[in-house]
Amino acid sequence: MSKKININLVKQNKFYTTQMLRKELGVHIRSIQSWVKQGMKVASNERPRLFWGQDVKNFLKEKQQSRKILLAAHEFYCLHCRKAVSSVNNKVFVSETGKIVGDDIPEIQIMGICDQCGSWVYRISNLKRFSEYSSVFQIENAEEFEKILTKFKAVKKGLSKYNYNLSQCDRKAEENEKI
Numbered sequence: 001m002s003k004k005i006n007i008n009l010v011k012q013n014k015f016y017t018t019q020m021l022r023k024e025l026g027v028h029i030r031s032i033q034s035w036v037k038q039g040m041k042v043a044s045n046e047r048p049r050l051f052w053g054q055d056v057k058n059f060l061k062e063k064q065q066s067r068k069i070l071l072a073a074h075e076f077y078c079l080h081c082r083k084a085v086s087s088v089n090n091k092v093f094v095s096e097t098g099k100i101v102g103d104d105i106p107e108i109q110i111m112g113i114c115d116q117c118g119s120w121v122y123r124i125s126n127l128k129r130f131s132e133y134s135s136v137f138q139i140e141n142a143e144e145f146e147k148i149l150t151k152f153k154a155v156k157k158g159l160s161k162y163n164y165n166l167s168q169c170d171r172k173a174e175e176n177e178k179i
């Protein structure tokens with residue numbers, strides 16, 4: 001949730017479908033799907049899926065507050081535990097959000113499993129920051145992550161100023177060429 005969402009646009013005593021929420025809040029449908037994964041209550045799972053306005057408001061309020069909490073490199077804010085937590089064994093999945101931030105740096109989503117309650121936990125970072133602290137994480141989808149790095153490397157020349165840890169990526173590319 002990089003842009004500020006106006007929670008007041010959601011009425012507390014009203015049911016919303018995914019499409020209604022999408023239009024009302026001006027967000028992508030995938031954002032709403034990921035909110036559900038992150039713990040937003042679903043009022044009815046029949047089609048179309050319904051959300052109760054008050055639940056949506058509560059969830060988004062909590063989510064916005066969580067952004068104000070400073071997290072250590074390896075931490076996530078768990079919306080269920082309402083505090084900073086670690087991912088189980090520091091295992092994470094990394095994916096691109098599709099956004100580019102700053103100086104052509106891909107934004108990435110880091111997803112883990114709360115070591116307190118087992119819920120999915122997420123945080124947004126970017127490739128530059130992530131490479132600075134990736135040593136604390138065990139990346140479960142390492143192949144996917146290497147693809148992100150490889151693609152990024154192809155797009156961006158003169159990477160040295162960022163000091164990306166590409167050695168692993170290079171090795172993999174070499175291995176692939178031999179096959």
Ligand SMILES: [Zn+2]
Nearest residue numbers: 078081114117
């Ligand atoms: Zn938790």
